[in-house]
Amino acid sequence: xxxxxxxxxxxxxxxxxxxxxxxxxxxxxxxRPSYPPALFDAIEELSGRPLAGxxxxxxxxxxxxxxxxxxxxxxxxxxxxxxxxxxxxxxxTHPDIPLVRGDGNALPLADATTDLLTYAQAWHWTDTARSVxxxxxxxxxxxxxALWWNTDAFDIEWITESRHRTARFFGVDAPVEQKWEARAExxxxxxxLAFTRRTIRWSRRVPVDTHLANLASHSLLLTAPEDRRAAxxxxxRDHLLTVFPDGVVEETYDVLLLVAPRP
Numbered sequence: 453x454x455x456x457x458x459x460x461x462x463x464x465x466x467x468x469x470x471x472x473x474x475x476x477x478x479x480x481x482x483x484r485p486s487y488p489p490a491l492f493d494a495i496e497e498l499s500g501r502p503l504a505g506x507x508x509x510x511x512x513x514x515x516x517x518x519x520x521x522x523x524x525x526x527x528x529x530x531x532x533x534x535x536x537x538x539x540x541x542x543x544x545t546h547p548d549i550p551l552v553r554g555d556g557n558a559l560p561l562a563d564a565t566t567d568l569l570t571y572a573q574a575w576h577w578t579d580t581a582r583s584v585x586x587x588x589x590x591x592x593x594x595x596x597x598a599l600w601w602n603t604d605a606f607d608i609e610w611i612t613e614s615r616h617r618t619a620r621f622f623g624v625d626a627p628v629e630q631k632w633e634a635r636a637e638x639x640x641x642x643x644x645l646a647f648t649r650r651t652i653r654w655s656r657r658v659p660v661d662t663h664l665a666n667l668a669s670h671s672l673l674l675t676a677p678e679d680r681r682a683a684x685x686x687x688x689r690d691h692l693l694t695v696f697p698d699g700v701v702e703e704t705y706d707v708l709l710l711v712a713p714r715p
Contacts, residue, residue, distance in 0.1 A: 477514075477515055477535075477537040477538045477540065477541035478541055479665060479668070479669045480514065480515055480538070480541070480669045481515035481516075481517070481541050481545060482665070483662050483665040483666040483668075483669055484515075484517065484666055484669060485602050485656055485666065485703060485705060486517050486521070486656075487517070487518060487521060487572070487600075487602070487654075487707060488652060488654035488707070490652045490654070491600065491652050491707050491709060492521065492522070492525050494650045494652060494709055494711075495568070495570075495598050495709070495711060498596070498598075498648050498650065498709075498711035499568055499595075499596035499598065499711055499713070500596070500713070501567065501568075502526075503522060503525040503526055503527045503568070504525060504526030504527065505526060505527075505528065506526075506527050506528065506567040506568055507527075507528050507530075507565065507566050507567045507568070508522050508527040508528065508529040508530070508566070508567065508568045508569075508570060509529070509530050509531075509532060509559070509561060509566045509568075509569050509570070509590065510522060510529055510530070510531050510532065510570045510571075510572065511532045511554075511555070511556045511559065511569060511570065511571050511574060512532070512533065512534070512555065512556060512571055512572070512573070512574025512575070512577060512578075513531035513532060513533045513538075513542060513551065513572075513574075514533060514535075514538045514542070514572075514573070514574070515538055515541045515542050515545060516531060516541075516542040516545055516546045516549065516551075517572065518570065518572035518573075519531045519542070519546065519549055520545075520546055520549065522570065523546075523549055527568070529549060529550075530550050530551075530552065530561075531546075531549060531550065531551040531552070532551075532552055532553075532554045532555070532556075532559060532560065532561075533551060533553065533554075534553060534554060534555040539551060539553060555577075555578070556571065556574065556575070556577075556578040556582075556583040556586060556587070557578055557579050557582040557583050557586065558582070558586065559586050559587075559589075559590050561590045562590070563589055563590065564589075564590070564591070564592040564593065565590060565592065566590050566591050566592060566595060567591075567592060567595045567596075568591075568595060568596050568597075568598060569587050569590060569591050569595070569596075569597045569598070570597075570598045570599075570600075571597075571598070571599045571600075572600055572601075573600075573601055573602065575599040575639065576601075576635055580638070580639070580640060580641055580642070581642075584640050584642055584644055584645060587645070588644065588645075588714060588715075591714040592714065593714060594713070594714065595713070595714045596711055596712060596713050596714060597645060597711070597712050597714065598709065598710070598711045598712075599639060599647075599709070599710045599711075600707055600708060600709040600710070601635065601707070601708045602705045602706075602707055603705060603706050603707070603708050604704075604705065604706075605653065605704040605705060605706050608704050610692075610695045611703075611704065613691075614688065614691065614692075617687070617688070617691070618667075618672070618684070618688075621680075621684050621687075622672055622673075622676065622680075622684075624672070635708075636649065636708060636710060639710055640712075644715070645712035646712050646713070646715075647710040647711065647712045648710070648711050648712070649708070649709065649710055650709045650711070651706050651707065651708060651709070652706070652707040652709065653704065653705070653706050653707075654704075654705055654707065655702055655703060655704040655705065656702075656703050657700050657701070657702050657703075658700070658701055658703060659699060659700060659701070660689060660692050660693065660696065660699045660700070660701050662701075663692065663701040663703060664685050664688060664689060664692075666703075667685070667688065668681065668685060673685075
């Protein structure tokens with residue numbers, strides 16, 4: 453799951469945005485970007501062990517994008533997902549990968565049983581006062597915790613302009629470029645996890661309709677009134693077609709990866 457939260461968002465608004473994905477799970481699965489192979493190479497490097505044969509728990513697994521890629525790398529992966537709609541989509545798409553219901557604040561796992569605990573687009577939905585101790589509890593000594601997010605490549609002009617339009621349209625006050633830095637800095641306020649940071653750039657080319665459906669699957673739009681959402685997407689389509697007149701959008705991402713060994 454992913455979203456950008458206004459800094460003063462109230463708890464009820466945060467909960468509404470966290471749960472908004474359940475009604476849009478199929479749209480999420482069909483249109484969200486995946487992750488490049490170089491991300492998993494970096495996870496292996498920074499965690500100090502291959503994924504093949506490792507016991508991996510993918511927390512906040514959503515529809516299973518990251519889970520499936522970890523499985524393809526040979527990991528013995530277990531998905532943990534709190535949302536009923538996302539979990540149902542996961543089971544439809546990945547029936548052979550085990551899934552349990554739960555979240556990062558209270559993992560349904562025994563102590564010291566996991567080689568690698570991952571959070572793809574999910575850590576920011578947890579309460580770090582609870583999720584950090586939970587991560588340390590379930591990861592075995594010598595194991596690692598990995599968090600990552602697909603972030604926008606803000607050195608590309610059309611992407612920066614698009615994100616600023618989104619912020620203005622929906623009244624998000626925080627400069628969008630600063631959001632990811634703040635997210636990395638707040639990953640563990642307690643300082644118990646010594647994260648190493650890596651950024652991996654990648655891109656994909658998709659039809660403009662896929663790009664717009666990707667935007668519409670974010671919680672900021674999912675929780676907006678239908679007329680506002682439709683107006684924004686129509687405006688954004690017009691802007692995009694001036695940049696990509698052939699109707700094919702090149703989305704560029706910087707994956708922000710944080711990996712910490714279990715002390």
